[in-house]
Amino acid sequence: MLKVRAQPRGRTRERILELAESAVLEKGFAATSIEELVAAAGISKSGFFYHFQDKGELAEALLQRYLDRDEAVYNDLFDRADNLNEDPLHGFLVGLKLFAEMMDDLPHGHPGCLVASYCYQDQMFNKTVRDLNAAGVLRWRRRFRGHFDRIAARYPPRVEVDLDALADMISALADGGIIISKVAKDKSILPKQIMLYREFIRTIFLGTETQ
Amino acid sequence: MLKVRAQPRGRTRERILELAESAVLEKGFAATSIEELVAAAGISKSGFFYHFQDKGELAEALLQRYLDRDEAVYNDLFDRADNLNEDPLHGFLVGLKLFAEMMDDLPHGHPGCLVASYCYQDQMFNKTVRDLNAAGVLRWRRRFRGHFDRIAARYPPRVEVDLDALADMISALADGGIIISKVAKDKSILPKQIMLYREFIRTIFLGTETQ
DNA sequence: GGCCAAGTGTACTTGTGGTACAGTTTTGCA
DNA sequence: TGCAAAACTGTACCACAAGTACACTTGGCC
Numbered sequence: 209m210l211k212v213r214a215q216p217r218g219r220t221r222e223r224i225l226e227l228a229e230s231a232v233l234e235k236g237f238a239a240t241s242i243e244e245l246v247a248a249a250g251i252s253k254s255g256f257f258y259h260f261q262d263k264g265e266l267a268e269a270l271l272q273r274y275l276d277r278d279e280a281v282y283n284d285l286f287d288r289a290d291n292l293n294e295d296p297l298h299g300f301l302v303g304l305k306l307f308a309e310m311m312d313d314l315p316h317g318h319p320g321c322l323v324a325s326y327c328y329q330d331q332m333f334n335k336t337v338r339d340l341n342a343a344g345v346l347r348w349r350r351r352f353r354g355h356f357d358r359i360a361a362r363y364p365p366r367v368e369v370d371l372d373a374l375a376d377m378i379s380a381l382a383d384g385g386i387i388i389s390k391v392a393k394d395k396s397i398l399p400k401q402i403m404l405y406r407e408f409i410r411t412i413f414l415g416t417e418t419q
Numbered sequence: 420m421l422k423v424r425a426q427p428r429g430r431t432r433e434r435i436l437e438l439a440e441s442a443v444l445e446k447g448f449a450a451t452s453i454e455e456l457v458a459a460a461g462i463s464k465s466g467f468f469y470h471f472q473d474k475g476e477l478a479e480a481l482l483q484r485y486l487d488r489d490e491a492v493y494n495d496l497f498d499r500a501d502n503l504n505e506d507p508l509h510g511f512l513v514g515l516k517l518f519a520e521m522m523d524d525l526p527h528g529h530p531g532c533l534v535a536s537y538c539y540q541d542q543m544f545n546k547t548v549r550d551l552n553a554a555g556v557l558r559w560r561r562r563f564r565g566h567f568d569r570i571a572a573r574y575p576p577r578v579e580v581d582l583d584a585l586a587d588m589i590s591a592l593a594d595g596g597i598i599i600s601k602v603a604k605d606k607s608i609l610p611k612q613i614m615l616y617r618e619f620i621r622t623i624f625l626g627t628e629t630q
Numbered sequence: 631g632g633c634c635a636a637g638t639g640t641a642c643t644t645g646t647g648g649t650a651c652a653g654t655t656t657t658g659c660a
Numbered sequence: 661t662g663c664a665a666a667a668c669t670g671t672a673c674c675a676c677a678a679g680t681a682c683a684c685t686t687g688g689c690c
Contacts, residue, residue, distance in 0.1 A: 220667075236540040238450035241646060252669050253648095259667090263647070325539040327598050328531060329447040345603045366627040367618055373611040376599055377592070380612050384595025387538045388587055392556045400584040401591050407578055408619045415627040416577040431636075452678065464679085466637050474679080 221259045223249050228270055233320035237267060237329050267326075268337050274322040275344045282351070285310070296358040297413055301406060308402035317395030318386045349375045363413040374412070381405050432470045434460050439481055444531035448478060448540050478537075479548050485533040486555045493562070496521070507569040508624050512617060519613035528606030535594045560586045574624040585623070592616050 231240040289303030352375035385401035442451040471477045500514030563586035596612035
């Protein structure tokens, strides 16, 4: 190596995580080699093992970072939407619209969901990572279930639905929408699915006769 | 090897494909080794390469088989439901219910969707495989779009929706539902999502006031 | 009794994960 | 300014799995 320059705290680790995330989303975890990561990050193999004990620790850090970021972004988005509006239903509908717009604004479409990626490589990971993944899904359910409880208190549902299932539906639709978008190479599919979900929520709590 | 017994035509190949499919759905394609497959199939490594030129050919055959089976199963299911009922809407609603029940009856939940698995390991595959995957998604869209055209002719939609997006929604929800089911380790999630979708279809074409 | 599908056996190359450890540079702080 | 700790580098290894190549063998069937 020509340049030998230690980075400020945490910088290199972040860079590795960033590179690893996109590689994992494109090829999967098993096919992402440490060697390609260190080459891209411009460090040596030893540098990698300075930051992570082994590849499994990378997997864990990667997912933890993803879940943390995800939660921060969507908490912010739905809180902002809620604060714009007194009514819980209309606040949530604004949130869903912002969500759809955010997905629409991604220049190359959504890069992929680590939870989904890990799900299809389950056996590669230890219990800690699998539990982390499960907790991520349940967190989404709880977040949206909270919205629906507040909404249902004011707007009795016009359709008989299980509110937990309705909360899971947004996770399923987002993960599925990402996949269909990626496979069909049409980035507009995901935001459209979010907007369809929004339409469903609207008819559940407001009915169809009000249109 | 102690036993040297050639199998009747196609038998061994099928066995490899069967073993490969479940292994790929559990660990991903890259992490599925040829060695473990041949060990499980009770043949030698050379035997594998007699049936498949390389690992890529296995990937292709695997996906092709999956898509063919998938199409046969769902064509049969929705055709049967349609023939039970004169009305296109009610026939389709019966089909969705059968679909949900089928998912509910799987003893260990849905084993996973190869399309989704391949999607998150995209860079591992050649163009043929990727095109095959995309064609699979478009086939689902066309199938359901056909249903909606027939339904909408008789029941003007009560909610403004894009029928192509509505057709994609079932693919997204199925793929997403599989993921959420697997990650949360709750096999009931997927059938519930299908039934929620069914409820959405019902309100779109019948409205909420008829309930 | 010969053909051919369906294999076996063996040897090889390459890539990857992981270990070990001594040395070097940079940063942050007092 | 000086020093300890952090953040690396370089080199040299090991074990093993993936994948390749190819000559050889077996058994069923017409």
